[in-house]
Amino acid sequence: MAEYGVRVSTGEAIGAGTWNRIAVSIVGTLGETPPLPLDHFGKELSKGAVEAFRVASPQDVGRVLLLRLHKAPLLLPSPVGPLARDAWFCNWLQLTPPQGAPLRFPCYQWMEGSGILTLREGAGKVSWADDHPVLQQQRREELQARQDSYQWKTYRPGWPRCLDEKTVKDLDLNIKYSVTKNVHFYLKAGSGFTEMTLKGLLCRKGPWKSLHEMKRMFNFHKSPAAEYVYEHWQEDAFFASQFLNGLNPVLIRRCHSLPENFPVTDDMVAPVLGPGASLQAELERGSLFLVDHAILSGVRTNVINGKPQFSAAPMTLLYQTLGGGPLLPLAIQLSQTPGPTSPIFLPSDNKWDWLLAKTWVRNSEFSVHEALTHLLQAHLLSEVFTMATLRQLPHCHPLFKSTGIGLGGFSELIQRRMEELSYTALCLPEDIRARGVEDIPGYYYRDDGLQIWGVPSSLDTRESLVHYATMVIFNCSAKHYAVSAGQFDSSIWMPNLPPTMQLPPPTSKGQTEPEGFIAALPAVNATCDIIVTLWLLSKEPGDRRPLGTYPEEHFIEEAPRRSIAAFQSRLAQISKDIQKRNKELALPYTYLDPPLIENSVSI
DSSP: OEEEEEEEEEOOSTTOOOOSEEEEEEEETTEEOOOEEOOOSSOOSOTTOEEEEEEEESSOOOSEEEEEEEEEOTTOSSSOSTTTTOOEEEEEEEEEOSSSOOEEEEEEEEEOSSEEEEEEOTTSOSOTTOOOHHHHHHHHHHHHHHHHHSOEEESSTTSOEEEOOSSGGGSOGGGSOOHHHHHHHHHHHHHHHHHHHHTTOTTOOSOOSOTTTTHHHHTSSOOHHHHHHHHHTTOHHHHHHHHHHSSOTTOOEEOSSOOTTOOOOHHHHHHHHOTTOOHHHHHHHTOEEEEEOGGGTTOOOOEETTEEOBOOOOEEEEEEOGGGOOEEEEEEESSSSOBTTBOEEOTTSOHHHHHHHHHHHHHHHHHHIIIIIIIIIIIIHHHHHHHHHHHHSOTTSGGGGOOOOHHHHHHHHHHHHHHHOOTGGGSHHHHHHHHTOSSOTTOHHHHHHHHHHOOOOOOSSHHHHHHHHHHHHHHHTHHHHHHHTTHHHHHSSGGGSOSOBSSOOOSSSSOOOHHHHHHHSOOHHHHHHHHHHHHHHHSOOSOOOBTTOOOSOOOOSHHHHHHHHHHHHHHHHHHHHHHHHHTTOSSOOOTTOGGGSBSSOOO
16 A cells, blocks of 8 residues: 555636546556545535645555546546536646655646546656656557547648648637637627727728728727828838838848849939939849739639729839938839839829829738738648647647638638748748848848847757747747737728728829729728727737746756746847837837747737
8 A cells, every 4th residue: 555645736717627526547667556536525626726635556556657637527427417528627736655756747738528638747758768668658649649639631722731620619628719818809809890880880881981081990999009100101111111020021032133024224213212323233232122922913802892802913122221221112013014004103103103002012911911921821830830749749748838812812822822831931040041131221020030039950950950949939929929919000090001902903104093092992891890800810818928938837847947047038138128229219119029929829
């Protein structure tokens, strides 16, 4: 007979406690105990409680290797009745053997219905190369169970694979939104759409009457950044700066030679570059940059309010002024095919022609950002990494502890990008070098992102594995926040980031007037739908976990605790540096400030 002390911590989430019966089996080098009930008089395992039990084993099991949790309905022989699936969230268990120090078994999982969950001691080896046959067998069984639970399917040809479940309701509790998040999210959504309805905007299918009338939308939860957008959206310098520090700062690249299908001439750009200047000289100086939305060429478009919508595939040439001055647009072509019906628009053109051309570019930014930068690269690929982790890694593994074009057009774009997406494009340092934007001034997405990346590259060495893991973590945390948090700030003044266009791109100059500009913009109800949606998706709906914050104590060893403390200290210094710099900026760049970044893709 051997007596063990057991302490159990239940989570504080809504519904974390349980009435079900819980027992533990202790697995050691000399055998395994039968299930030993954790039982007091009255209710055990209440929400937020830490409770102590004494259990007696009929035999000595030797050195403890594993702990099995058994969960079954209260006094029911089979999983039927209202209490059958009574979920329980277990934080951890601590086992004190008859001799020796206490052993901590991190869990931090929901158990729903009847079942058995096997836990490994948190301070044990993280390598499953342990030669003990019990651990080897447990590794095989756990992997098989995970692969059975998380089945893959291909959602659409060319899309990343995803979990084979019909609805969110079918997901395991451990990968669902928490009750707190759900409640916050739907309450926020309800308040937003109700406000738009009461203002009489959500039901209006026609165009806006004027730019002045759009201020009614602008008053919807505006922020200092949104006010800056409203005041400066027509300015060339602000238009260009959004390619560096807006919500899609990943397309701009240095131009080494002008594309053949973008026939810009010296005469066209002389008003900006100055008399006698030449494009060739600027190319050699490295001062020209290109944003090419070619991937949008020919993409199918949506129908909204019974009206077909339109898309463009523009090319934008930008110029870095001497002495570290502002980046400025030089020329815009709204298609990939030059010719009489695809003029090159210039800053020297009629005000409304030039503004409409820039607005078409901003519409293209919306499409590429939402479909590719945000949905594909910050969500769908992150989910692939998550699914691979769930299917292939044991729960005690270190990586577990850190972690206008319509749907048809979105699908087309995702398939196109998947065909060309590379590993290096997902690695920030390599991506910065590939686009040739290492030294362009005022590129805060690059500067702050490289600080957060912070690691010294095939997977045949430890260094390359670290690099790969950093890529996954960076894309699932910092990059997602950088391309998500600014959506509402950029779009609340809709002309700065129109989600769709109701008229085709202009085929000549000199035809645009204020009325025509407004007529090309989205309808009132389409504007409202997008603004409220982006308001929802820009902010975490409760239960925040900033980067470097780990409330779940998976790591109890001294070495990883030191690493976590060093990481948190480094993030705190980065935040101080960013806040100091931002005090000097007219428009602070906050989208990579560590305390604001979520630990994962959580919205």
